[in-house]
Each structure stands twice: as C-alpha cells, then as structure tokens.
Amino acid sequence: MKIALQQPFGKWVVFILVAFFFVSCKKNTPDPEPEPEPIVRTTDQKIRDSIYYYYKLYSIWEEKSIPKYELPSEFTDKYNSASSVLNALKGMTPAYANYAQYGGVYDRFSFIDGLNGYNINATAKLKMDRNDGYGLYISMGTVDSKVARPVIYFVEGGSPADKAGLKRSDMVTAINGETDFTVAINCDASGCKPVDPNALTNMRNRVANALEGGGLQLALLRQDGTTYNVSLSYGSYTIDPIYHEEVYEYPSKNVGYFALSSFEEIERNNYNQQRVDASFKTFEDKHIEDLIVDLRYNTGGYVDAAVYIANKIAGTKVPEKKLMVTYICNAYMERTQKGTNGMFRDTYFSQTSTLNLRKVYFLVSEKTASAAEMLINVLKPYMNVQIIATGTHTYGKPVGFFEQIIENRVSFWPASFQLKNSAGFADYWDGLVADKPNVNDYIFLPTGDTQETMLETALEDAVPGSTKKTSARVRASQHARMSIGGAVNALPERGLLKN
Incomplete structure (x- = not known):
C-alpha cells in the first residue's frame, strides 16, 4: 500500500496507521534469521588453503589431475598440516610405476619449507646460495682388510671444512675426543663386509649425529700417513x-x-x-x-x-x-x-x-x-x-x-x-x-x-x-x-x- 499525504497533520495519521499495521502483523511475521557469521580462517587453515590454490594454479599436472573446488577448504579441511595437504595433491598426479618408492606418482618433487619458525611437519629440502653446517660429507671406507672408518668424500667450497683445509680422502680417526671409530670387516674376492652389520649402522649414526650441530673437533689421517687436528664451528656460509x-x-x-x-x-x-x-x-x-x-x-x-x-x-x-x-x-x-x-x-x-x-x-x-x-x-x-x-x-x-x-x-x-x-x-x-x-x-x-x-x-x-x-x-x-x-x-x- 502506498500512502501519499499532502497536509502536515496527515503525518500523525500515517504514523498511527503504520504503527498499527506493524503491531497487527507482528504475530504472523517470524523474526528474521540472523546474518551468518563471517567465516574466519586461522593462519594454519589459510596456509593449507593457499597450498591447494597455488598448486592448482601453477602445477604442471593441475589440469588433468587436481579437482576444482569452489572453496579450497572443501579439500584442505580434510588434512591437519600443510605437508599433508601437499602430499595429498602430489598423490593425485599421474601414476608412474618406476617411482614406487616415492608413492608411485610423477610428482615426487614439489615441496614446502617453513619460514620464521613455522612447523610444516616436514624436513626442509632447499639449500641454495647459503648453507648451514660444516660443509663436510662423510662415507665409511676400509682402511685395510680388517677395519673400516669414516672417510671424507666431499668438502663443499666456502664451508668451514673447506676453510680449515679438510680434503676428500682424509680419514677421521677421532671426533670430539672419542677415538673408537673403526668397524671390523671381512674381505674376500667379492669385496668387504662388516663382521657385524649393526656395528656399522651404529657407527654411521654416531658420525651423523656428530655432524648435526654445535662444535666439531676432528683428528684426521691423510693418505700419505700424515695426521692433523682441526676444530670446526657449525654455522651459515656462502x-x-x-x-x-x-x-x-x-x-x-x-x-x-x-x-x-x-x-x-x-x-x-x-x-x-x-x-x-x-x-x-x-x-x-x-x-x-x-x-x-x-x-x-x-x-x-x-x-x-x-x-x-x-x-x-x-x-x-x-x-x-x-x-x-x-x-x-x-x-x-x-x-x-x-x-x-x-x-x-x-x-x-x-x-x-x-x-x-x-x-x-x-x-x-x-x-x-x-x-x-x-x-x-x-x-x-x-x-x-x-x-x-x-x-x-x-x-x-x-x-x-x-x-x-x-x-x-x-x-x-x-x-x-x-x-x-x-x-x-x-x-x-x-x-x-x-x-x-x-x-x-x-x-x-x-x-x-x-x-x-x-x-x-x-x-x-x-x-x-x-x-x-x-x-x-x-x-x-x-x-x-x-x-x-x-x-x-x-x-x-x-x-x-x-x-
């Protein structure tokens, strides 16, 4: 109903009529539904959503492999970490039988790194321009037909190990004052094997743990029989x-x-x-x-x-x-x-x-x-x-x-x-x-x-x-x-x- 009034006193009449109308209709008109609360995504949820979004946008396999969701949360809320979202997306890429140990799909490559202390439930993979550590890479090698010990196989340029003069082929005889770094072996025409495989595994773990951080004192034996000692500091290097x-x-x-x-x-x-x-x-x-x-x-x-x-x-x-x-x-x-x-x-x-x-x-x-x-x-x-x-x-x-x-x-x-x-x-x-x-x-x-x-x-x-x-x-x-x-x-x- 449209009401048009020309005289000033009509304003009160309109007010009374309108008020009466709303009062009389109130019993038959339900209260309006409240506006839905805006969806607030936590930082973790936004990160998971973005991983889906950017994978769908950039991945070489996205067109035929990754389903489209109007809201990324329809997919990402099934997972509880950034790395699990990415693993699920990678798992949708085409099958490749020769990658059985990597899940049997083409994408074994996409990865994420945490920034500013953020936990991605995965190990960071990318190391470019700068690296952290000693720049020292060690294998186990035989000294003679009876024992094996740690041997340096690669020293990265610019690293603490490089600056300290360590070389490929140097043998490690002591780490942080401990000298028991040999493993008994047996050799025959087919090659050399540890007498006790568990002893070799334990030795490798000991050396790997020593390379994880802190400081490192090494005693080394060169192939010409000379010995020397170095102290290395764990740190970032170019x-x-x-x-x-x-x-x-x-x-x-x-x-x-x-x-x-x-x-x-x-x-x-x-x-x-x-x-x-x-x-x-x-x-x-x-x-x-x-x-x-x-x-x-x-x-x-x-x-x-x-x-x-x-x-x-x-x-x-x-x-x-x-x-x-x-x-x-x-x-x-x-x-x-x-x-x-x-x-x-x-x-x-x-x-x-x-x-x-x-x-x-x-x-x-x-x-x-x-x-x-x-x-x-x-x-x-x-x-x-x-x-x-x-x-x-x-x-x-x-x-x-x-x-x-x-x-x-x-x-x-x-x-x-x-x-x-x-x-x-x-x-x-x-x-x-x-x-x-x-x-x-x-x-x-x-x-x-x-x-x-x-x-x-x-x-x-x-x-x-x-x-x-x-x-x-x-x-x-x-x-x-x-x-x-x-x-x-x-x-x-x-x-x-x-x-």
Missing part, C-alpha cells in the same frame, strides 16, 4: 660452487677439468659469475680441446646459472641463436609466462667463450639432478657428450620450481615446468643414461688426482695412454680400499629453480 678446476697438459692436447657442486646464482657480475668467467678464461688461454665437468655431487640449482655455463661450454661449437631449451607448463602458465618477456620464454645459445671443444665428459652419480641434468641435456644435441656414471644413470628430475611465499610462514615450491632440449627430449624421469656406467667413485684420492677412477676414465678416453691405467683400481684391490655402507650424511637437495 657456497663457493667451483670446488676444483685444472688444466691437464699433454703433448697431444690440453684437457680442462671443472668440478661444480651446485648452480648458484649468477648475475650482475657477482662472485659466482667472476669465478666462472675466470675458469673459462683459463680454459681458453690454455686452448683446451676436451673438458671434463664433474657433477657427481651436484644436485641442481638455478636455471639461469645452468644456461650461463652451457653457453661457456658450447663456445663457438654451437652457432649463435640456436635453440637451447623450451618449457612445458600448464595452460595458465602458457598464457601468462611464455611470451617474449615471460618467465618461460624459449632460451637460445649465445657465444660467450671462444672454446671449440672436441668432446665434453660429464662425471655423474645417481645424486646428479635438476640443473645438472639440464646442462647435459641441452648440450647433447649439439656436442659430443659422454656421460661417465657411478651407477647407470643420473637422478631424473626434468621439472623445476619457482617460489611462492604464503602468509610469510611457508615457502612453497610447486613443480611448475618441465625442460625440453632442442631435439625435443624432456622425459628423463629415470635419469640420463650413462655411456660408461658403474665406474667406481674412488674416494681415497683427492679431487683432481688423475688416478682417481672417474677422472682417470675420462682422461684415458680423451688422451689414450695418458694415465697410469687401472692404478687406482689395483690399489683398491691390494689394500682393500673401498666404500662400505654408503654416505653417512646426504648431499643437500638443490632443485631446478627459476627466480
């Missing part, structure tokens, strides 16, 4: 990824050796760029014809650093502007990041060195991954490449990541792109296959020693007759020098990162 470089000069040719532990950031003439430039300037000045690139302890790093080093190795062998790598990603990333200025635009070779190499040798292990595999893969269509491996293949990680910060509490790295070389090869999920497999990583000689078995194998191919062939292997047989039980502490995982 990684120096080039841990050895050398030119081996022979009458017929010069061969370069370049040992790289990771692909740290190279930009704006920083220290890493200066080191790489200086190494390759030496190789150019010495007119090397072959190059040995040691990646056996390299678990990855930045894509742009791998591109930079690929250009240095390719030199004049690869014509300017030849395609190096293209990216495979989901539809959203295709639309937003594959244009001329996008993160995932195609990458082309540029001649940044004068090298014209006959052959490139890559020394690898089953830990060699990500950016290290990328480097090998992009050079294979253009150069004579030989892969020399401790096993039969590299790790197998053809996908990479970029970082998404969530609530300033979580660093999220969903696997967002796959790399394809100029020949169209991208599916090295099981690793790059070795040309020369099952070559012993002889840890009882220092890095760069030409009698070290993997380096010796490359040099013997590059310059036949140049090395004392099989000398390291004969020495191992005579003195029962061999690794036993594998690495005590694992190398940090780097990944394949876009920044």
Whole structure:
C-alpha cells in the first residue's frame, strides 16, 4: 500500500496507521534469521588453503589431475598440516610405476619449507646460495682388510671444512675426543663386509649425529700417513660452487677439468659469475680441446646459472641463436609466462667463450639432478657428450620450481615446468643414461688426482695412454680400499629453480 499525504497533520495519521499495521502483523511475521557469521580462517587453515590454490594454479599436472573446488577448504579441511595437504595433491598426479618408492606418482618433487619458525611437519629440502653446517660429507671406507672408518668424500667450497683445509680422502680417526671409530670387516674376492652389520649402522649414526650441530673437533689421517687436528664451528656460509678446476697438459692436447657442486646464482657480475668467467678464461688461454665437468655431487640449482655455463661450454661449437631449451607448463602458465618477456620464454645459445671443444665428459652419480641434468641435456644435441656414471644413470628430475611465499610462514615450491632440449627430449624421469656406467667413485684420492677412477676414465678416453691405467683400481684391490655402507650424511637437495 502506498500512502501519499499532502497536509502536515496527515503525518500523525500515517504514523498511527503504520504503527498499527506493524503491531497487527507482528504475530504472523517470524523474526528474521540472523546474518551468518563471517567465516574466519586461522593462519594454519589459510596456509593449507593457499597450498591447494597455488598448486592448482601453477602445477604442471593441475589440469588433468587436481579437482576444482569452489572453496579450497572443501579439500584442505580434510588434512591437519600443510605437508599433508601437499602430499595429498602430489598423490593425485599421474601414476608412474618406476617411482614406487616415492608413492608411485610423477610428482615426487614439489615441496614446502617453513619460514620464521613455522612447523610444516616436514624436513626442509632447499639449500641454495647459503648453507648451514660444516660443509663436510662423510662415507665409511676400509682402511685395510680388517677395519673400516669414516672417510671424507666431499668438502663443499666456502664451508668451514673447506676453510680449515679438510680434503676428500682424509680419514677421521677421532671426533670430539672419542677415538673408537673403526668397524671390523671381512674381505674376500667379492669385496668387504662388516663382521657385524649393526656395528656399522651404529657407527654411521654416531658420525651423523656428530655432524648435526654445535662444535666439531676432528683428528684426521691423510693418505700419505700424515695426521692433523682441526676444530670446526657449525654455522651459515656462502657456497663457493667451483670446488676444483685444472688444466691437464699433454703433448697431444690440453684437457680442462671443472668440478661444480651446485648452480648458484649468477648475475650482475657477482662472485659466482667472476669465478666462472675466470675458469673459462683459463680454459681458453690454455686452448683446451676436451673438458671434463664433474657433477657427481651436484644436485641442481638455478636455471639461469645452468644456461650461463652451457653457453661457456658450447663456445663457438654451437652457432649463435640456436635453440637451447623450451618449457612445458600448464595452460595458465602458457598464457601468462611464455611470451617474449615471460618467465618461460624459449632460451637460445649465445657465444660467450671462444672454446671449440672436441668432446665434453660429464662425471655423474645417481645424486646428479635438476640443473645438472639440464646442462647435459641441452648440450647433447649439439656436442659430443659422454656421460661417465657411478651407477647407470643420473637422478631424473626434468621439472623445476619457482617460489611462492604464503602468509610469510611457508615457502612453497610447486613443480611448475618441465625442460625440453632442442631435439625435443624432456622425459628423463629415470635419469640420463650413462655411456660408461658403474665406474667406481674412488674416494681415497683427492679431487683432481688423475688416478682417481672417474677422472682417470675420462682422461684415458680423451688422451689414450695418458694415465697410469687401472692404478687406482689395483690399489683398491691390494689394500682393500673401498666404500662400505654408503654416505653417512646426504648431499643437500638443490632443485631446478627459476627466480
């Protein structure tokens, strides 16, 4: 009903009528429902929601694998931690039988790190630019045919261990004043084994625990019989990824050796760029014809650093502007990041060195991954490449990541792109296959020693007759020098990162 009044006194009439109307209707009109309370998500819930959201947005597998929910909470409220949400999402990616030990699906790679003390119920995986610890990596190796003890197999450049002068092949005789670090073994024609496997396991655990933090006092025995003592402080250090470089000069040719532990950031003439430039300037000045690139302890790093080093190795062998790598990603990333200025635009070779190499040798292990595999893969269509491996293949990680910060509490790295070389090869999920497999990583000689078995194998191919062939292997047989039980502490995982 519409009431229109023209006279002032009518206002009171209208008031009375309206009031009467509401009073008379009140019995028949229910009270209005209260407005629903706004949904307030806790920080933990927001983090879980964001992991779903960004995985759906960025993951290379999202289109066919991850269901769409109007509200992420419909999915994430089934789980009680950030890591369990991510594990559930990874578990939805396509099945891949060869990854049985990783859950049998393609995505064994996406990961999260906690920031500012946030607990993600998982172990942080990414270690780039800076690392924490001693930079000391130890295996168990036999001293003779009766006992084995801890042996250093790798020292990271820039670390406390590196600065203290520790070397690959040094044997540990005491840790923090304790001297009982030997394990009894039996050796025969098939090799050496611990008398008591539990004793070996306990020894490995003792050494690993000693490397976890605090301070470290070590007594060491060098292969030449000399002894020395060092004290190390556990702390953060800047990684120096080039841990050895050398030119081996022979009458017929010069061969370069370049040992790289990771692909740290190279930009704006920083220290890493200066080191790489200086190494390759030496190789150019010495007119090397072959190059040995040691990646056996390299678990990855930045894509742009791998591109930079690929250009240095390719030199004049690869014509300017030849395609190096293209990216495979989901539809959203295709639309937003594959244009001329996008993160995932195609990458082309540029001649940044004068090298014209006959052959490139890559020394690898089953830990060699990500950016290290990328480097090998992009050079294979253009150069004579030989892969020399401790096993039969590299790790197998053809996908990479970029970082998404969530609530300033979580660093999220969903696997967002796959790399394809100029020949169209991208599916090295099981690793790059070795040309020369099952070559012993002889840890009882220092890095760069030409009698070290993997380096010796490359040099013997590059310059036949140049090395004392099989000398390291004969020495191992005579003195029962061999690794036993594998690495005590694992190398940090780097990944394949876009920044």
